[in-house]
Amino acid sequence: MxxxxxxxxxxxxxxxxxxxxxxxxAIQSLAADDGTVAFAAAHTxxxxxGAVTNQADVDFDATPTRAGQVITHVATFPTGSANFxxxxxxxxxxxxxxVSASSTTLVSGIDGxxxxxxxxxxLEVTITITYADAS
Amino acid sequence: MIKDVRYNLNCxxxxxxxxxxxxxxxxxxxxxxxxxxxxxxxxxxDGRKVTVLNTExxxxxxxxxxxxxxxxxxxxxxxxxxxAEQHGIQNS
Numbered sequence: 491m492x493x494x495x496x497x498x499x500x501x502x503x504x505x506x507x508x509x510x511x512x513x514x515x516a517i518q519s520l521a522a523d524d525g526t527v528a529f530a531a532a533h534t535x536x537x538x539x540g541a542v543t544n545q546a547d548v549d550f551d552a553t554p555t556r557a558g559q560v561i562t563h564v565a566t567f568p569t570g571s572a573n574f575x576x577x578x579x580x581x582x583x584x585x586x587x588x589v590s591a592s593s594t595t596l597v598s599g600i601d602g603x604x605x606x607x608x609x610x611x612x613l614e615v616t617i618t619i620t621y622a623d624a625s
Numbered sequence: 626m627i628k629d630v631r632y633n634l635n636c637x638x639x640x641x642x643x644x645x646x647x648x649x650x651x652x653x654x655x656x657x658x659x660x661x662x663x664x665x666x667x668x669x670x671d672g673r674k675v676t677v678l679n680t681e682x683x684x685x686x687x688x689x690x691x692x693x694x695x696x697x698x699x700x701x702x703x704x705x706x707x708x709a710e711q712h713g714i715q716n717s
Contacts (some may be wrong), residue, residue, distance in 0.1 A: 493638035569647050575664070579640055600640050605677050606663035610648040610656060616641040 492601055494529045495619070499597035502583050517554070517597050519586040520565035520615055521547045522576040522605075529578070529599040536580060537591040546572035547586035551614075559621040567613040576605040579615055642678035 495503070505512040523546075527539030536542055546567060554563045563581060580599035582589045589595050598619065607613050646656045653673050660675060661667060668676040708714040 493640075495638070576642075579642075598638060600638055603678060604664055604666075605642055606660070606665055607644065608659070608663070610646060610651060610659070611644040611675075612647050614643045614645065616643075618639045620639070 492528050493599070494531065495598040496529060496533045496596055497531045498534045498594070499581070499583075502597055515583045517563070517581050517583045519547055519549050519582045519584060519589055519595075520563065520617065521545060521580045521582055521586075521589055522567065522572045522578070522613075522615070523580070523591070524574050524577045525601070526577055528601045529580070529596075533596055533599075534594045535592050535596050536578075536589075538596070542591050544572075544574040545591050546574075547582070547589040549586045561619050561621070563617045563619075565615055567607065567615070569609045569612055572607050572613060573609050574607070576607060577601065577603055579603065579617065581617060640678055641676065644675045644677055646673040646675070 501512070502514045502517070504510075505514045506516065521536060523536050523542040524544045525536065525540065525542040530539060533539060536545060548565045548567050548571065551564045551566055554561050556562075578599055578601045581597045582593070582595040583597050584593060584595040598617075600617070605613070644660065646653055648656070651659075653670065653675075656673075657667060657670055657675060660677065665677045668678070670676075
């Protein structure tokens with residue numbers, strides 16, 4: 491299991507914070523997929539490391555919150571969504587409707603999971619990112 | 626100076642996943658057994674909410690960035706060399 495903010499995600503975060511001309515969209519959705527490849531720094535999309543069979547995307551339930559240097563993102567997959575063995579979770583800087591396996595929207599991800607969801611359940615995922623100065 | 630623009634966010638990502646039983650036709654004990662049978666690791670059960678993932682993972686890797694064009698690398702010397710070769714910036 492590993493987590494990573496990919497290089498593109500670092501660009502999005504830095505670009506948004508410094509209001510660069512890139513005009514990156516905000517991080518606003520969460521995806522679940524069944525890919526078994528670990529996220530790598532150069533990845534820009536869910537399928538950068540190889541094709542995935544199943545994938546589901548949802549917008550955040552509410553605007554992410556901040557406490558200190560910790561940003562909390564919460565999203566809920568309804569009963570009819572993400573009903574497969576979830577191997578990876580990822581954050582994206584596009585609305586869920588615009589996120590696909592190949593969309594260049596990947597910001598960060600956690601891999602190496604094994605969560606089997608069924609239609610009996612909804613699934614609320616909380617992803618926190620803690621920022622720390624390492625200088 | 627490149628050493629003054631260290632864009633290392635040193636980020637730590639943690640995730641929690643909570644499944645809520647929405648099907649009124651099965652009780653939570655049965656649902657939990659189904660989740661276990663499906664291979665889920667049950668962290669805790671609270672009413673109809675079942676926590677199946679709760680983890681903190683290691684920090685992301687460091688990234689150094691060129692202060693001139695933003696090119697980046699995890700390797701400090703690579704960025705240092707890039708700045709000198711591409712932009713004529715001599716870091717002391």
